[in-house]
Amino acid sequence: MKAIQFKEYGGPEVLESVQVEDPALGEGEVKIKVTAIGVNYADTARREGAYVVPTPLPFIPGAEVAGVVEQTGKGADQFKKGDRVVTLIGSGGYAEYVVTKESNLIPVPEELDDENAVAIPLQGLTAYHLLTTMGRLEKGETVLIHAAAGGVGSLAVQLAKHYGAEVIATASSEEKLNLAKELGADHTVNYTNPNWRDEVMEATDGRGVDIALEMAGGDIFHETVKCMRSFGRLVVYGVASGNPPQMYPSGLMNRNLSVIGFFLPQIMKKPVLFEKSLKELLKLVNTGELKLTVGGVYNLDEAAHVHEILQARKTKGKLVLKP
Template sequence: MKAIQFKEYGGPDVLERVDVETPGLKEGEVLIKVTAIGVNYADTARREGAYVVPTPLPFIPGAEVAGIVEETGEKTNRFQKGDRVVTLIGSGGYAEYVVANERTLIPIPENMEDATAVSLPLQGLTAYHLLKTMGRLEKGETVLVHASAGGVGSLAVQLAKLFGAGKVIATASSDEKLEMALELGADHAINYTKANWRDDVMNATDGEGVDIALEMAGGDIFHETVKCMRPFGRVVVYGVASGNPAQMYPSGLMNRNLSVIGFFLPQIMKKPVLFEKSLQELLKLVNTGDLKLTIGGIYDLEEAAQVHQMLQGRKTKGKLVLKP
């Protein structure tokens, strides 16, 4: 089968098409013929050797796939050949076929396209658990969502409202992206490339600050975000897109009883009840039209390097999908 692999860390140019063996099945696993692959910042971090956990070489990136069950292994009973499914896997998604444990598969609703379904697992579950599990969002609270035009951000803006947030403040890097955030339900949209963006956030909250901030940039954005928090606020950190990890003194959180919380989605996969229930809820919200997905583009698998370049160049809106 064909796949996209890198043998050394580096820029998008290290991604190359290779021919590899179709993976074999173990007990409890199924073979999936991949029809759609979600592209995420985690894939670029893997490629650069800057991911949260070590990335072995050579490596086939891709943790988010949708497809059709091609073959089932021993002691599998929930799915059969021909079923359409979506799932998260550790790696190997940039390929024509992947293997996954049957327990991690979620059926794709009959009237939903595969590219739509694959846009939910990583970014949808991230947005969901940033707000509910880690941020502990309570009705009426104010939420600050950075990078609101991205995959996670665009979903977090909507979910915050659906979960009862009183006010959602979205940030983005261009007028076009800010307009998109407002269309998704944000109450205020602020350009975080402006020097005084923090003042705009405080003005939007009448000087009180925000209760929850979803932060994935790092560096100065993190430090300015902490200054935006009201007492008992929670900053949930889920990435370092700037490549500049923030340094902080925990004692600086004490005067306002602030919390800085880290989130790493693979930990959710260790609790199937959290993974399955929340993904099914997200799929239902999309199916009913309450949660809108933005597909930024669908590209051939061989265009993976170009897609990585676009993603890191902040030239995209919504979810990018690869198709074998």
């Protein structure tokens, strides 16, 4: 089968198209013919050797796929050949076929196409748990959402509004800010403006925000800390800039601030959290209360280009690869 692999860490150019053996099917597992692959910042971190956990070489990235059941292994009897499914896997998604445990599969609703379905698991669950499980959002609070036109950000804006929050959304262009506004943001701020923090404080009448979702790192992180009000919760879920911030915990004390880390695979280890949140997300999508934004669909061979434009902040919503 065709797959996209890298044999060394580096920029998008290390991604190459290769022919590899189809993955072996084990007991309790299902083989899926892949129809849509979600592209995420985690994939770029894997490629750079900068992911939260070690990345072995050679490596086929891709943790999020939608597709059709091709074959079921012994003991896997909940799905049959031809069923449409979406799933999260550890790696190997940039390929024509993947194998995963049957228990990891999620049926795709009939009215949802594969490109939109693949936008739900990783980024939908991330947005949901950033706000609820980690941020402990309460109705009436103010939330600052960075990269609000991206895959996670665009869903987080809508979920925060659904739960009754006031939303301040940041992005890097007027086009992206307009999208955030369309999705429900109450205030929009261009974070490429050197004085963006002043705009956030002005939007809150100087009080600061209760919750901030931060995935850039570097100066954005430090300026975000300054935007927090007393008892605020800053939830960190990435370092897209490649510049991990240095922090002195004692600096959080005078405002009783919390800085909280989030890593989705830990949620996957708690089936109760995973199942409840996914059901709620699918319900919101089916009722039209949660709109999915697909920013572009590309051929699998264009993976290097997609990584390049993702890291250059030239995209909106979910980016999808198709074998």
